[in-house]
Amino acid sequence: MPKYIKIPLLILGIPAAVFAVTFAIYFLNLDMKLLSKIEPFFLRHYDKMPRESYV
Amino acid sequence: MRDLKHLQTFEDLLQVANNPLIGQAQSEGKICVAYPCENIPEPLLNLKGAFSVRLFAPNTGSTDIATYYMTNLLCETSRALLERAIEGGFNFADCMITPDGCTMVNRCAENMQLLQTMGKGKERFFWQYMEIPLKCDDNGLNLYVVQCKNHILTPLQEAYGLDISDAAIRQAVEEHNKVCRLIRAIGDFRKEERPRITGYEFHVLTLATYVCPKYLLIDKLEETLEELKTREPDNRKYRARLLVVGSELDDSGMIKLVEETGAYVCADRFCFGSLPGRDPIELNDSEDALTQVCRHYMVNCQCPRMMNMAKVYGRKAYVADLAKEYKADGIIYEQVKFCDPWAYERTLGSVMLREDYGYPVLSVDRPYNIGSSVGQMRTRVQAFIESVEIKKLQRGER
């Protein structure tokens, strides 16, 4: 493919692909779905931490 | 021990808020100044021609109407007081002065006012609310003085023509001190190894000085003091000497309950108690009496609403000092249910007295009328006393 076609395609294509992927993440709420799966690992980690609990 | 000669009389006075001495004092031309909280300088309510009555609601049963007005999560004291007011139990009052001590008692007084529970047929009746210092400092003292002038002295003078001069305040303080010295002298017997007065008896006497016209009690208190000097204590050893600390406690049944388990209540650090409520006020001649009275109340105040850290730590140090002075084996931190200030104070106090000062501590909440929860409370106190006994045995004491 000639460069004069490839470069504009890349210039348009990359942002379009980024948009398509991020929009899919956004609309399908994939970001929140992923993070909600991570939360339990953090909670288990906090539960295991030694604490100096006193009044 | 032989019964105290006047105990029955004092007990009878505590059966109703509108005790016969109030009517007697009013028939002598004095006006009754009602108030619901310890954060008010009592002598200012006892100027010549007036006497103070701290509101309480003995033998409270249902608080249904007050619960409608304030819901069931407000402290039981505030609900009991409102219920009694709605029932007409405080109609004897000629005015009502409420310090903005805690939110709940404040709301209680406001409901009393909005529902017009008092002052019927009394043209000169007034309601006053006063700000009181939240910290112990010069700024707080200035506020206290201004508030006492604006919300106690001026209204009393304007409505009832009372003399509010420096000399009148000094005279009121002297009369106040007379009662304080009597109560403290009687209370000092509690320091004895074989005390000649029970914690219950003492609470009855002290409570009466808050809810009756003081001047009408002096002769009986003096007689009781004389009687105590020769009273032969029981030949018994109490299982534990306990200091009771906490929120408003106007139900002597609570003290009785603790003592029925074999303990001795050797000191009383609660509202309606004598420590520090019955500390005499020492006045000098170089400063006006009002400022000195206010300073006394601000400096001696042990109410948890005082929020500067010197006060926060000082309250625990004061309790520890009392425990030492009155030879307490343990401390009961009590709180009337749903009281926010004492909910936190009880937590912090019980931890600090246990960890920083080494005392065994029982931390409990209780109903306003202990009669509604005798079994639960007795079980907890008994268990605590057993734990105190075990600790004493472990230390090699008998």
Place this chain on the structure above:
Amino acid sequence: MIVKQEDWSRPGDQRLGVLFDGGKVRRRREWRGVKDTLYDYGRWVYIMSILARFIVKPRNIKAMFRYRWMANYLAVPHMVDKFTMGLRDEPLRIVHTAMDFVVYDVAQTMENIFRGDRRTGNDKKFSDKCVLTDENAMTAFMMGFPTLKAILREVPTMFVANLLNQYSTTHYLDVAQAAGIPGDVCPMPEAEAGISIDDDFAVLGACAVQVNTTCDGSLMGNGIIAKRLEREYGIPTFQLVAPMRHREEDVQDYAAQDIRNAIAFIEEHTGEKWDWTAYFECAKRVNDITRNRLAWLEMNSTNYPQFVGAPFSLYNDTNYMGNCGRSPKFPPIDRKIMKYAQHGYEAKRMMAPEYRHRAIIWGVQPQYVIDMLNWMIHCWGIVPLTDMLSMVNTRQIAEEDTPENREQAYYDMAWLNENMIMRNRTHGGYEVLVDELWQFCEQMNADMVIMWEHMSCKALTGMHGQFEEQARERGIHLVWVCHDLCDPRVYTRQAIRDQLNTYMRTVMREEPLDPSIEVLPDEKAW
């Protein structure tokens, strides 16, 4: 009272219940038509960029693993979605402008916290220029310290965390109650005390200033927190007084003097000097904030309110109290919101096909279902005109630097401190809580009061009967909505909504505008 637009239409999703599937997060994001979906997507990218910029810093990652409450911040985009549910056009833009800036502001606060925190960033020099303040404190006493940072440590730790995740406080409440604090006190200061007991606050600052803010519980919880600050971490604390009877003339000297004392305390512990030029700059912004808030309220008194609900309240909280004129970043946001609001008003923009009731929201909001105000617009056509926490100072304070105004400034700061959100209604006598509510109903043409009855808030519930009787006398619909502020185990979100549902069906005999959201399966949701 009913305002209806026959030609009203909402592009995109019509039934909002489709977004919920009973999980922790929503099934998908809302389709709002092309224009508004793209706008919302753009804002989502912006929020994600704030989060990304925050989490790339090593000290913030360290904090993520050290502090339990940090896990709640995984839910930031979810929180924004709650506040924008069902919105289009200007209302959508207003909410985003306000809430996205709140997100930015909280992120900045957290940046500062972890920079100075002894366990994470440990920048001692920076920490020595920080002053810890209460979550519920007006930061007016910091207006003349431009080189110091006021760190509202409890805001991200407790307050915002509960907006993000309804279960954010339960662990700390358990800790506090295990330590002996009863379960019947207000859970907010109790949770804060629990965080301190659990040693889960960041530790920084040259000193701390606490205020007797909203309630006895808040005042008392401070003692527990201050003990640890002072005794374990060596951070001196000052207790700043805000008088209870704050409308009385004879308490103002007291309040002003304690502001002077607080300033002297900060000067002593930070080595900084009070700067009057900076103070009066801030004072101008405070006045600007007041004017804008009053303008929005005036707009909300008409048939076409624009800036309403939880975002109105939360933005005001942040701007009025946390910021208190100190940041120059707020005025442009105010102006942007004002522009959208004016456009929306001129276009007679409505958030639902009809507004059946005009409600004033009174009492203390349930923190974990604060987005209910948005829900009730869409579900029942009840438009929340304003809320108790937004009805704060209306006075203009002195803003020119003159010798007289310097003296007046202490009284102005004290006045602001006394009129901190919530406490200006919970303290000050029943008149400010009860009587003024009826005045606001009249001013704003409200026919309904949604009464958040925070069951542990003694100042509010202490007037329960008076509210009920006086509303009846005035013919105002008073809907009790009981909750426990930030403990969803006591009242679930649906149990809270059901109180309104029941009233609307049984008393008002109305059917919901959007029946798909009358019952929402969000008990497990963040």
